Amino acid sequence: MHVSVLSAVQMTVTLGLVVWMIIGFTPLPGHWLRWRMFCRATFTIVTLIGTKDGRAEPVNVYDHLSPGSFILNPSALQRILDHLIESGRYDRIDGHGRMLSADGEKPVEVRESRVVL
Amino acid sequence: MWFFDALASGFQYPTDTGRLQWFRIIFGAVLTTRFVLAFGQGGWDRFVPGSMSVHLAKQRFGQARARALIILYRPGLLVRTAAALALALGFVPRIALLLVLAGIAMELLYLRSPNAVRYTLLTGACLLLAGNLGHGPHVDYGLSMENTWSQCLLVLVTTDIYWNSAWQKLRSSQFRSGLYLAQWIHTYTQVRDRLPHSQHAVPGLVRRHAGNLTSRDIRLWRLVAITVIVVEIVLPPPCSSRRRCLTRLSSAS
Incomplete structure (x- = not known):
């Protein structure tokens, strides 16, 4: 490829990348160049008891998160509860705990396998 | 400053090819370590039958695609580790880099917030655009324009991750x-x-x-x-290059 054509292609791609980066500083959609590490999260500290055929045992919900992760929001908690019930591991799960978010701390309850805020 | 000189010349500015080859070696070494560690900590057993990860994959991709992911997952872990080692050692580096990028992209399918994955993919793509990745475990020093563009892109991507991260935190x-x-x-x-x-x-x-x-x-x-926030703003002026990229790569991984 001729040097000036190559240079023009490289400049265009670089300019495109810079525009894409600038978008990352605006409210426009897209998440690839938006680096929200450690910015916002909802944490849930919860103790659960699962019941199967009348027998109760503690349920460690953190066992079901991605390795190393412990950030758990109420909808992720509900997805794990649904999975544990649908897979037949428990008939019902109950418990209580605390939810920590940008709004501070709130109690959270799990009643008959449903998350109640 | 070489970065602005290179930009002003339309990337027709000579830089030391060895710099990017060092980046390739350390990129390969960091990813080899990361991929080896990914076998432990429940990584090898992700997608075991009845697990939450299987449930989520089926929900997200449907039965057939989730099944393909589950079948390809363990071979993918092995191939990407071998490819990362080959990349570090300079053995068919471009093909090795492509396999490494495919292997890291696989994580987008099951990790929730893969910032480190995105950063590695972006820096890996910059590396892929280098004209001279080198061969073998040695580094070729010498001025040439082959790696200038790739080096500039790496500086841009790394500066963006620091400044955008500071912006999001602010x-x-x-x-x-x-x-x-x-x-x-x-x-x-x-x-x-x-x-x-x-x-x-x-x-x-x-x-x-x-x-x-x-x-x-x-x-x-x-x-x-x-x-x-202050450190993230101050740390990456575009005059820095390789060192910042490598620091970020190690910390993101």
Whole structure:
């Protein structure tokens, strides 16, 4: 490829990348160049008891998160509860705990396998 | 400064090819370590039948695609590790890099917030555009224009990750106030005994004295939060290059 054509292609791609980066500083959609590490999260500290055929045992919900992760929001908690019930591991799960978010701390309850805020 | 000179010349500016080859070697070495560690901590057993990860994959991709992912997952872990080692050693580096990128892209299919994955893919793509990745475990020094563009892109991507991250943190009242860090450390302190594979090494002293979510703790973490934002803004002026990219790569991984 001729040097000036190559240079023009490289400049265009670089300019495109810079525009894409600038978008990352605006409210426009897209998440690839938006680096929200450690910015916002909802944490849930919860103790659960699962019941199967009348027998109760503690349920460690953190066992079901991605390795190393412990950030758990109420909808992720509900997805794990649904999975544990649908897979037949428990008939019902109950418990209580605390939810920590940008709004501070709130109690959270799990009643008959449903998350109640 | 070489970065602005290179930009002004339309990337027709000679730089030392060895710089990017060093980046290729360390990129390969960091990813080899990361991929080896990914076998442990429950990584090899992700997608075992009945697991939450299988359930989520089926929900997200449907039965057939989830099945393909589950079948390809373990061979993918093995191939990408071998490819990362080949990349570090300079054995067919471009093909090895493509396999490494495919292997890391696989994580987008099952990780929730893959910042490190995205950063690795972007820097890997910049590396792919280099004209001279070198061959073998040695480094070719000498001025040429082959790697100038790739090096500039790496500096841009790395500067963006620092400045955009600082911007996002500035806009988050949860982070700015110190609440995020105080809640993170408090939650970790409360649940660490229940974590099957803890990847965090938080000293007991920090957990005991700054992990109780008191207003003193939040004030302390606010200082840390402000320091992090300032460091992220100050650290990456575009005159820096390789060193910053490598620091970020190690910390993101």
